[in-house]
Every structure is written in C-alpha cells, then in structure tokens.
Amino acid sequence: MNCWLATGAPGGGYDAISSGNATGSRNDLITMPATEAFTAGLPVEVGQIDRELKKLWDASGGVMTRASLINLAVYSEAPDSLGRNTAIISQITENHACRAIVIAADPESKESGVEAWISAHCHVSQAGRKQVCSEQLSFLLKGKQCGLLPNIVFAQLDSDLPLYLWWQEEFRPPIDPQLWAWVDRVIYDSKIWRNFGEQMRLVEATQREARQRIVLCDLNWERLIHLRIAVAQFFDHPATHHHLAGIKALEIKHAPGFRSTALLFVGWLAGQLGWERSSAKAKSLGFRQKTDDGKQKIKVSLLRKEGEPISACRITTESAVFRIEHKPGADLLDVFFGRTEGRKMRQLLPAGKNDVVELVQEELMRGGAHQVYLRAVEQVRDLL
Amino acid sequence: MTEKQQPNPLREGLSTKAVPQPCAVVIFGATGDLTHRKLVPALYNIAADGELPPAVAVVGFARRPKSDEEFRQEMEEATRKFSRQTVRDEIWDGFAKSLFYHQSEFGDEAGYERLAERLDRLDKESGTRGNRLFYFAASPDQFETIVQNLKKAGLNKARDGSWARVILEKPFGTDLKSARHLNRVVQSSFSEDQTYRIDHFLGKETAQNILVLRFANAIFEPLWNARYIDHVQITAAETLGVENRAGYYEGAGALRDMVQNHLLQLLCLVGMEPPTDLRADSIRDEKVKVVRSIRRFSEEEVGIYVVRGQYIKGAIAGKSVAAYREEKGVDPQSQTETYVALRVRVDNWRWANVPIYVRVGKRLPKSGTEISVHFKKAPQVLFNRESQSPDQNVLVIRIQPDEGISLRMQAKVPGTSFRIESVKMDFHYGTSFGKASPEAYERLLLDAMAGDATLFARRDEVEEAWAFIDTIEEAWAEKEGPPQLCDYPAGSWGPEEADELLARDGRTWRRL
Numbered sequence: 001m002n003c004w005l006a007t008g009a010p011g012g013g014y015d016a017i018s019s020g021n022a023t024g025s026r027n028d029l030i031t032m033p034a035t036e037a038f039t040a041g042l043p044v045e046v047g048q049i050d051r052e053l054k055k056l057w058d059a060s061g062g063v064m065t066r067a068s069l070i071n072l073a074v075y076s077e078a079p080d081s082l083g084r085n086t087a088i089i090s091q092i093t094e095n096h097a098c099r100a101i102v103i104a105a106d107p108e109s110k111e112s113g114v115e116a117w118i119s120a121h122c123h124v125s126q127a128g129r130k131q132v133c134s135e136q137l138s139f140l141l142k143g144k145q146c147g148l149l150p151n152i153v154f155a156q157l158d159s160d161l162p163l164y165l166w167w168q169e170e171f172r173p174p175i176d177p178q179l180w181a182w183v184d185r186v187i188y189d190s191k192i193w194r195n196f197g198e199q200m201r202l203v204e205a206t207q208r209e210a211r212q213r214i215v216l217c218d219l220n221w222e223r224l225i226h227l228r229i230a231v232a233q234f235f236d237h238p239a240t241h242h243h244l245a246g247i248k249a250l251e252i253k254h255a256p257g258f259r260s261t262a263l264l265f266v267g268w269l270a271g272q273l274g275w276e277r278s279s280a281k282a283k284s285l286g287f288r289q290k291t292d293d294g295k296q297k298i299k300v301s302l303l304r305k306e307g308e309p310i311s312a313c314r315i316t317t318e319s320a321v322f323r324i325e326h327k328p329g330a331d332l333l334d335v336f337f338g339r340t341e342g343r344k345m346r347q348l349l350p351a352g353k354n355d356v357v358e359l360v361q362e363e364l365m366r367g368g369a370h371q372v373y374l375r376a377v378e379q380v381r382d383l384l
Numbered sequence: 385m386t387e388k389q390q391p392n393p394l395r396e397g398l399s400t401k402a403v404p405q406p407c408a409v410v411i412f413g414a415t416g417d418l419t420h421r422k423l424v425p426a427l428y429n430i431a432a433d434g435e436l437p438p439a440v441a442v443v444g445f446a447r448r449p450k451s452d453e454e455f456r457q458e459m460e461e462a463t464r465k466f467s468r469q470t471v472r473d474e475i476w477d478g479f480a481k482s483l484f485y486h487q488s489e490f491g492d493e494a495g496y497e498r499l500a501e502r503l504d505r506l507d508k509e510s511g512t513r514g515n516r517l518f519y520f521a522a523s524p525d526q527f528e529t530i531v532q533n534l535k536k537a538g539l540n541k542a543r544d545g546s547w548a549r550v551i552l553e554k555p556f557g558t559d560l561k562s563a564r565h566l567n568r569v570v571q572s573s574f575s576e577d578q579t580y581r582i583d584h585f586l587g588k589e590t591a592q593n594i595l596v597l598r599f600a601n602a603i604f605e606p607l608w609n610a611r612y613i614d615h616v617q618i619t620a621a622e623t624l625g626v627e628n629r630a631g632y633y634e635g636a637g638a639l640r641d642m643v644q645n646h647l648l649q650l651l652c653l654v655g656m657e658p659p660t661d662l663r664a665d666s667i668r669d670e671k672v673k674v675v676r677s678i679r680r681f682s683e684e685e686v687g688i689y690v691v692r693g694q695y696i697k698g699a700i701a702g703k704s705v706a707a708y709r710e711e712k713g714v715d716p717q718s719q720t721e722t723y724v725a726l727r728v729r730v731d732n733w734r735w736a737n738v739p740i741y742v743r744v745g746k747r748l749p750k751s752g753t754e755i756s757v758h759f760k761k762a763p764q765v766l767f768n769r770e771s772q773s774p775d776q777n778v779l780v781i782r783i784q785p786d787e788g789i790s791l792r793m794q795a796k797v798p799g800t801s802f803r804i805e806s807v808k809m810d811f812h813y814g815t816s817f818g819k820a821s822p823e824a825y826e827r828l829l830l831d832a833m834a835g836d837a838t839l840f841a842r843r844d845e846v847e848e849a850w851a852f853i854d855t856i857e858e859a860w861a862e863k864e865g866p867p868q869l870c871d872y873p874a875g876s877w878g879p880e881e882a883d884e885l886l887a888r889d890g891r892t893w894r895r896l
Contacts, residue, residue, distance in 0.1 A: 065812075067815045067816060095817075097816055132815045228394070229398055229434065230434070231394060232392060232394035232395050232402075233402075233403040233434070233438075235392050235394055236395070236403045236405075237406065237437070238390060238405070239513070241392065244392075244393070269394075273393060273394075332474065332475070335438070343511050347434075347438045348434075348475055348478055350432075350434045366399055370397065371397065372397035373397075
C-alpha cells in the first residue's frame, strides 16, 4: 500500500490506479493514514527532500522499519507514468526493499519546472511482525529542467547502495557520461525498440563509457527465463544431454510484437550450442552445427500466433522431440519430452507472467553480468 | 559407475541448479510424522518450483496396510496442511501419480525383495533409471534391520550407470560406540559417499550464510580470532516441552538430542578455517578439525563446566505448564536433562583461550536459535574513562526465527556530555529479501538427489562429536547416584547454575 506519513493534501493529480491489495492483506498499512489510490505522495520542495523524509520517518514513531538494498531510479516520458510507476514500485517493494526515484519527464513542455513528492510503500515482512517500508521520491521534470536528471538522481541516492536505472524510453544520443558512469545496472525492454541495432549500439557505447561497469538487463530477455530453464532442464540428464549435438529443427510460436523475444531465444541456443549462421545473408534464419560427420543444418522457424509472448517451442532431434507449450494466461508451462520410439514424459513447470512487475522482480533477484545475453544478441543482432 | 553429469551449456547464467537425475525415493517410516510434516510437503514444493526431475517415484515403506490411493490421499491432506506453498491441484495431480505405497514389516526380507521388484517396474514405467534414494525416517533402532535387508535384496548396489544413496535422520547413535556400530552397519552396505546424514539446521539459509558472512566479507575474518573475540555464545531455546517425543527424549536428553548434532555443527561453521574450495569434502575437512580441537573434559571439569537442568512447573506465554516429570510418557522420577549449558574450549591457534558457551533448553521463555560473537572491549582509554564502561561489540547470527544478522556497536548519546550507548545495526532476511526461503528439507533432499553432500554430516564429524559428548555423559554416569540436575521453572531462562557458569568468568548470557 502506498502511503505518506505526514498529513497534508496528496499531490499529483495523476491517474488514480488501484493498489490491487485487498483490505486485510499482508500489505495493509496499519497505523498510518493512507490513500486508496496511487498518487505521487506528499508534495515537497526539491531542496527540502531530506528534511521532509526525516519528518516522515519521525512521524512513524518507530513502528516501521525503513529498508533499502538498492537505489532504483525509473525514468519515463509517458504522460501518465508517475501514477503507473508508483503502482509498479508498490508491488516491487513487497519483495525488493529499495529507495525508488521515480522520474517523469516532459522534455517537449513549453513550461519549465520541477515538482517533487515523497511517499513510502509499507508491507508486512515475511516474519509477519514488522512494517517494512521503502521510500519513493517522485519528480516531474518539464521543459529545460529535464536536463537536471543527473543532478536529481545523484542528490537523492541512498549512499553506498548500487544504482539500478530502469529506462522506460528509447535511448537517445548524446548519452550523458556523468549520469551513466554512476549506474550499476541499466534495465530496459528491447521489445519497445524500433531499431534494435541502433539502440544496442547506444547501450554498448554507454557501457564502454562506463568502462564495462554497467550490467545490461533486458526485460525482453527476462521474458524468456522460465522457457530457458524449462529447455535447459531437458538436457541436464546424461541420457538426454547428447541430443544437444543433434538438434535438427527449432520451431517457435510467438505473439505478434514478440518476434524480438523469439529471436533472442534463438540467439541463446545458437550462442550456447555453438551454432553458426548458414548464410551470411541478413534476415536468413538458417543455422548449422558442427558434428562428427561435418556440419548439420538446423531449420529454425518462427511462427506468429496470438497468445503468450512465446506460446510454443519445439526442438526436434534425430530421435526425440522436446516440446513446451504456454497456454494463454496459464502460469505453468506444459513440458513434453518424447523419444521417437520410447517413453514420453510430461511435466508442469513454472511459466511466470509477461507482467512488467514480475519481469523486473526476476531481474532484481539476479546478480552478476549477463554474458549469456550478450552472446545471444551477437548471434541474431542483424535479425532483430 | 554412475552416469557422469556433463556440464549443460544451457545452464550457464541461470539461477537454478541442474535438475537432479530421475530417481526413486523410498521413505522408510512413511506413516510417521516426519514424512507427513516435512518430507512429502518438501518434495511437493520442489515439484512446484520445477526442480524435481521429470521422472521421479516416491515410495512410502511402512508396516500398516494401505493402498497407493490411500497413501496419496493421506499425503495430500498432510501437504495441504504443512506445505509452505498453497497446493495447486494441477501440480498435485501430476505429483500424486508419482507417489506409491509399499507395505512391509521392516524386518521382513520378502518385503524388500518385493520392493526391489517394484522399483524395477517403476524404472520401466516411470523412467527412474535405477537411481535410488533411501530415506530412513523410521526409528533409529530399525536402521540396522533396514540396512541389512536392503543389502540382502541387493538394493544397496545400483546397476551400472545408476546410483543408490541413503539418507539417515538423526540421532546417529546414542554414543560413540553405537554411532560407530551404526556407521559400520551402514557402511557394510553403503559406502561413505553413498551416505547422507541429515542435520536440518545445515539446510537453513542462515546456517549456510555463516560461511558467506565470514569468508565473503573482508571486515570480519581479520577479527575472527582470539585476539579480538572475547567469547562466543550459541543458544537454542524453545518454548515447547517434550510434546509427543517423551519415549525418545527420556533416553536422549538435551545433550544428545541437540548439542551432539545441531549445536556442534553451528560451532563448526563459526570456528572452522576457510576451506580451500567449496567442495563437500573441503568444507567437511575443516569442520571436523574444529570438533577434533574441542578440549575434552575430565570428570571433574564436567562438574564445573557443564550444567544440567530440568524444568519444573511454570508458565509459558502467561499459561501454566506442567513440570517435565508430569508430562505424558515421562518417568515421574526422571533424571533426563531438558536443559544443558556448557563452556567449551577449542584448542587451536584461532580460538586459544576463547570460551564458547553453548546452551539449549526446553520450556524457555522464547524460542530462538542464534550465535553471538562477543568482541573484546575497546581499550580503557578516552571514552571508557567515564564512569560507565561501554559494552562489547556483539555480532549476532540469528538462525531461527526471523533469520538475520545484527551488530551491536557503541554510539554517542546526543548532548554535551560524552555519554555512550549501545545501538544495533540489524539485517533481517525477511525485510531485505521478500522471497521466502525454501524449507531446509527441500534444499537437503534436492542436494542428496544431486549427490551434493556439502550440507550433510560426514562419518568422522559425527564420531568426533560423540567422542566429545561421551566424556560428559560418562562423567555423569560415573558419579554415585544420579548426576546433579538443577531445576528451573518453565518460562525462565534456565537454572541459576547456568548463569553462574558465565558469572565465574565475569560474563552473562545474552538476552534473546
């Protein structure tokens, strides 16, 4: 539940978004006045944020625990983004305590100005006894003031904690090295990119600028996590491991708009299994794999089908078929394995959801660099 | 020879471990409490998380006549009651098909032959590929019979390309002699690398985090020695009484029930040297060195450094509770200890002259297991010249409940004078990581299926621990008449003698 701990009129005037938390759930705020809808919080002067935050915590009377593992800055230029992102942060903070810095920018505005709000998202902890709260600082930047972005982010960071920047827009040159040098992980969704190659070049240039420090976290890649786990587990066992070298065909059904997701999946298999593109021609989906007898062709087909981003995946080898289906709305994957002559097995595995909160939560659970992602991108860069 | 698990290139970068090989899990004692409350719910949760092999069979082995269907219904009821996740029908339906019941007396050889045939059939029908995991959830006095009959039926040896493993639930014997005997019996059929001795404390997230805390943080290890540490306290307190375990507990007591296994395992994790790598034996090699270094007590020292207690009538959470001797199934003249406190010395360079105080008790005011590391006080200069002497820095590792770590340090009280107060920096797993940790049994079952013995006790660890415990038990037995047993009211923090144990050294027990 979104709340602020001082009295005062709620700021904002943004679209009201329901919290989705039923009264009496573990995320209810017990002691504080709360709003029924997500708004940006208590309006504050930008220069007074620290003081107002302190007042906000003092007013809690020590009944709540402030928690923060990361700084999560969210940047958007969409008109309704402040309310929407506040709702998202409220859900993310159930599992990932953070200081959220939510920035809505309107660079085209003729007006110039900055408005700020503070609020806190409080949830009952796993142990069930404590109210655990994450702070949210919200900013609306208009016109020329959009150039203040680095300053705003720097000034509000919870010190010593890593900075995750969730960039909800396409990247635009010039990249501000001052800002990006501070970012530990940049989160984006390549699905919304109109020109993957150009955007990726910008991201990679940024990464170089930051001396490779930034970890690239693509939510489009994260969409594949459960599918990748399901496919990987087919080949864990010594009895099926050898099939990796004998893949003849790969068929993927993807929803309209999710071709890039399907291509990343192809890139993942190609990168991890050492496939080569069979033709230097761009847009060709043929691959080859080295075998003891030379090179085996792998037929890759992408088919459009309404439903989940990736609704089916079929891997065919000389003597076996591995098939995964994701029915519309289901949170389980139907996983089949069958030898041409032999046993067939079926299993249900977690599917996850194509939901931005879940994708970001999955991403936040992970650590380390995404080498495998970069390898996958490299395989299909010109197809994306 | 088992089939070698080759690295799967598709696993790179994924946060989940490789799914273990298909296998049949045979649970001896399938109608018991452990199976209902822990084992089957844990297996269900592993399935729901997608980490169970696609081909698995769980065979409950017990005396009572029961059909597969009855067993499935019973297990469904238990899982719905005890699982950490809500049971989903579609997952349960698939999982339930892998549950089977095998009725036999533990001592009936023919029952094991039928079991062997059934497992062979399951290999063909379910694809479990001859891999067997035998879980001994039966009473320990049945272990020998079960092991011998498994061997007679040829079930201790896996066929080529498969494996057979055995998981033993504690207690691993009641003293060194019986532990050695049990180990010999088990090893007459299963080699050490086939044997997994389970201590569920080691499956807990915080217990595993002790190694990370110590060896992944540069600030602690330089201070983790006799030069900077004054003493260590390890506490396992519970509000519960003996409940329905009187039969077992009367013969065991707190020392055997808790100290020999759980608390000494925690002591090892706190006291061990950094292992060369994270392989199971590298870690266990270091742990066993700690147990070996624990100074053995003379008979006289047992009287000085070990306190036995038993709870008398008192109150827990405002409600009157009976004395131990009044509990159902307990001898009214029982001399069994429900509380024990001891001062341990670890004779190595790191821990020279650092006392480690261990206490465990039933019917204490609060439940909680924790390790507290008490650092030496800062030198008596500057602020310490003031009338009040600042407290020590204390690092607390909470194992359960509310798993986490806190550090007590000194801070100046705001004002014109230099008044110093203790403040606490606190890390709670539940606050920082919203995602619930898997239950200890989930982790341990998965590890056993995958052949990872890191979190299981090795034979030498167990035997060394008993060798130490035996010095105490023997000293108690040597005494004329029953050994001293100090009363403590239920709901108190144990007998006064336990406080005196620390008071003699100028210390006090940490308040939980």
